[in-house]
Amino acid sequence: MYTCCRYYGLEGLADHAGDTSFSVEVNHFTFGPGCLREAGSHARALGMRRIALYTDKLVRDLPYVATVKRSLEAAGCSVEIYWECEVEPTDRSFKAAAQFAIDGQFDGFVSVGGGSVIDTAKAANLLATYPADLMAYVNAPIGEGRAVPGALKPHIACPTTCGTGSEVTGIAIFDLLSHQCKTGILSRHMLPSRALVDPDVTHTLSPAIIAANGFDALSHALESYTARAHSAKAKSYDGLDGAKRPMNQGANLWSDMGARESLRVIGQNLVRAVNDPSDQQAKGAIMYSALIAGMTFSNAGCHLPHGMSYAVSGLVRDFKPPQGYPQDQPMVPHGMSVVLNAPSVYRFTGDAAPERHLEAAQFLGAETRGANTNDAGEIVAAKLIEMMRAVDFPNGLNAVGYTDADAEQLAERAFPQQRVIKNAPRDVSKATLAELFKGAMRYW
Numbered sequence: 001m002y003t004c005c006r007y008y009g010l011e012g013l014a015d016h017a018g019d020t021s022f023s024v025e026v027n028h029f030t031f032g033p034g035c036l037r038e039a040g041s042h043a044r045a046l047g048m049r050r051i052a053l054y055t056d057k058l059v060r061d062l063p064y065v066a067t068v069k070r071s072l073e074a075a076g077c078s079v080e081i082y083w084e085c086e087v088e089p090t091d092r093s094f095k096a097a098a099q100f101a102i103d104g105q106f107d108g109f110v111s112v113g114g115g116s117v118i119d120t121a122k123a124a125n126l127l128a129t130y131p132a133d134l135m136a137y138v139n140a141p142i143g144e145g146r147a148v149p150g151a152l153k154p155h156i157a158c159p160t161t162c163g164t165g166s167e168v169t170g171i172a173i174f175d176l177l178s179h180q181c182k183t184g185i186l187s188r189h190m191l192p193s194r195a196l197v198d199p200d201v202t203h204t205l206s207p208a209i210i211a212a213n214g215f216d217a218l219s220h221a222l223e224s225y226t227a228r229a230h231s232a233k234a235k236s237y238d239g240l241d242g243a244k245r246p247m248n249q250g251a252n253l254w255s256d257m258g259a260r261e262s263l264r265v266i267g268q269n270l271v272r273a274v275n276d277p278s279d280q281q282a283k284g285a286i287m288y289s290a291l292i293a294g295m296t297f298s299n300a301g302c303h304l305p306h307g308m309s310y311a312v313s314g315l316v317r318d319f320k321p322p323q324g325y326p327q328d329q330p331m332v333p334h335g336m337s338v339v340l341n342a343p344s345v346y347r348f349t350g351d352a353a354p355e356r357h358l359e360a361a362q363f364l365g366a367e368t369r370g371a372n373t374n375d376a377g378e379i380v381a382a383k384l385i386e387m388m389r390a391v392d393f394p395n396g397l398n399a400v401g402y403t404d405a406d407a408e409q410l411a412e413r414a415f416p417q418q419r420v421i422k423n424a425p426r427d428v429s430k431a432t433l434a435e436l437f438k439g440a441m442r443y444w
């Protein structure tokens, strides 16, 4: 199948030293225009009667919350709205959202919003279902890393942006204020019970949001495709205790399928979706690819562009995000903080799996016929830069306020993100991270 010896095919899996099996767990999802109106039907099927609906103050005035609420109430459910989810959630905002859930004694959750809202609902559901301090469930070593004990209450996730894929992941990310870092909770029990992915929500997204969201989804797919192969990663569990196989298990045959399709669809549609707001077909395609890429990275795991992004967003000084984002404080939108690192990363990882990098560039639409495998990383980087320029994206980390003098501090902040950093196809030291940040400062 793949000529690169580091990867795998249907033949010869047993030859590898790592985990010879992989697991797939995906949630029920519905995709299509108008499907938010099905919320009541799905709530009834899940036995929900008394529902907490999570949203934020940007989304609450858009039509989607009203559409979902009307559908839930028509199905006989009572609905209480919590609209104080934060765009960059923190441990403080997670705990406030959880208190609402605990006080309300709800039997089901619905989230209508971007990844931050959906993540907040996941955390509130967890803490209301299995009460404990938030840090008990947070990834070790920052938190205790306690396993989520079992199934949560039903949760229907309705994304109103087109990038995070949170509706199909078991991850909830937040800023831990005392440590000034992003961390999170990761459990298959936090996968929403159902996702309603309605491409009509893209009508109200600004071009800048579609660009940042689309690049986030692109990066989920590209990082999954170039992640360390599951068969090259040592087992992190004993013997046959495969129920403990981690969700970020590395690239595998199933995640490759999702990555290929997402990259192909994003390569064909992202620039159109950003530059022509009337192109609803292209915007819907990005919504679909974000869903598929979400399932893909939930299964394979991301690597360096995401691991580095948490430092880029966490150390922001005075960069104000483009139109469509909250303007009350400096912020680098998530998808932007990810993809600004990406060309620098792929120039570094290309040698580890050149065929895979060439294939990925080809899925995105790059011409790779006759390409030399030595140039694989550069070809991926060039394609990403071409797409960034085509949508008038910031030119590297310089453009969001960083200089070479910040590289050490960025590396210091990113290095603890070992869960994703170890998923990269090459080993990475703190010094390497600093070099990668330097390489991401300016691209053209």
Ligand SMILES: [Fe+2]
Pocket (backbone or CB within 6 Å): 164, 216, 220, 306, 334, 338
């Ligand atoms: Fe992401």
